[in-house]
Amino acid sequence: MNYLLDKKTVYSNHRRPLSGLSKALWSLVIIVLLLGGGLLVRFLSGPTLAVVGPVRSGSASVFFGLADNFGFLSNRAKLLAENEALRKELGQAAAALTLLSAKQEELLALEQSLGRGQSEGVERMLVAKVLAHAGYLGYDTFMLDLGRENLGAGLSLDLGDPVLVEGGVLLGEIVQIGSRSSLARLYSSAGRQTRVMIGSDNVPAVATGRGGGNFLVSVPAGVKVVHNDIVRTVVGNREYVLGVVGGVESNEQTPFQQIYIKPPLNIYTLRFVSIYNESNNF
Template sequence: MIYLKPSNTALKKNRKTTAIVVFFLVVLFVVHFFFPRFYPSIFYPLTSFAWTIEKSVVGWFPRMGNLIKSKDSLARENERLAREIRADEISLLLFDVIKRENEELKSILGRKIEGNLILAIVLVRPPVSPYDTLIIDRGKRDGLAVGNMVYAQGDVLIGEIAEIYDNRSKVTFFSTPGKKTNISFDNSNVRAEARGRGGGNFSASVPIDVEIKEGDIVIFSDIKPHIFGIVEKVIADSVDSFETILFRSPINIHDILFVEVKTSP
């Protein structure tokens, strides 16, 4: 069989092109490594426009479909009602916590809750975002700052502002894999460190003699306590002095449409 030997000139040209491309990619990465805010500040104005269009277009098609298909409109209504029920359930869970905390607060004079809540629209959420992050439509111009707490459906603490731009912010969930947060359990007042497991899931270790059961509320201790999660499973080993608590946020992070950001006073 006869093969055509590639000419030296073609090979050299090929290698040169590859070297240029690799150099370009390395430069791109180095810029991102040393200036992580550079690309987002360039791309967010463009991508935000695309995400806003998506919201109106994706919303338009189902609306037109609903005019034709009555079943679809019923399904949508059903979904909305289910979401409302879920929100109400969370509010009910919170009621007991707030009631008790309110009584405790009455005895403490001179302490007040500071900061304002700013409503923000969620532009991107998981599963589009692979990093357990949200992108919201409020930023530095609205008075937000890195570290501001982010709440969903009223009083459920879900994350904090991680990066901030002029009119966009990146929110990182407390459930981001590997992230650690101090929490306590409503029934026992024991404190623990919650470790994020992704997708709104957490795990924590507490001494085995602490009584924690499924359905218990996990709270984030602040002047005003906030619901952090609900215990789903308790794994206890008789040879271990600690038990593992698996819990999840009552909020479905794939469904979040709006969040509230608590700004510093």
């Protein structure tokens, strides 16, 4: 018996092509499986994986590999972030240490200027901070932060007081005193003459200032003077180091040799100086 079927009820054996939406959904499923496959396999590694263990395929290994790669990248990024944070903390700690060292140096200078922190019998020096170096206030002139009103109880500061640096090296003298600051002029000021003694033989001479801590001395050609000989001078009843021999220039045509004297330190980087006043030591 023949039955006529309506064309609408006839089903084709051919698959219908996937629509655009279906393709997108399948793509999303594949991506989720790739990204979360490692987690899924690890979840199944419990009782479930014990049951289906023999059926584990090569795709599980792929999932494990992908998970391990993602874990490596995540750990590397975390380590880089931690290293950067530690580097910043180290820089901040170094800056804080430098600031602390500077504060301690200023505190020590203040204690010395007030007469504290010194042993009995040690000479008492005023300690002044250098506010401006030579070149800003006139050649070979320093501005200091000590004046009549901020010396400390019982301390004195007078015109002509010697200005020194650590080790007893003489720089100059106080030439002007204000209420809270003072001016010091170096002995090396151009044209200024200072009586000196050179070397272990105490060769007497007159040093003429050339500026910047430098002097020029002329001595007889037969006098032995060598490089780095100590040059000293006397102010009042005290002896100070004025500089060292930086060079010797002789000429057979003249009976004299030129001695160049230089400071034993860079005077333009000084932060603190000492001032000696006789009345502060009685």
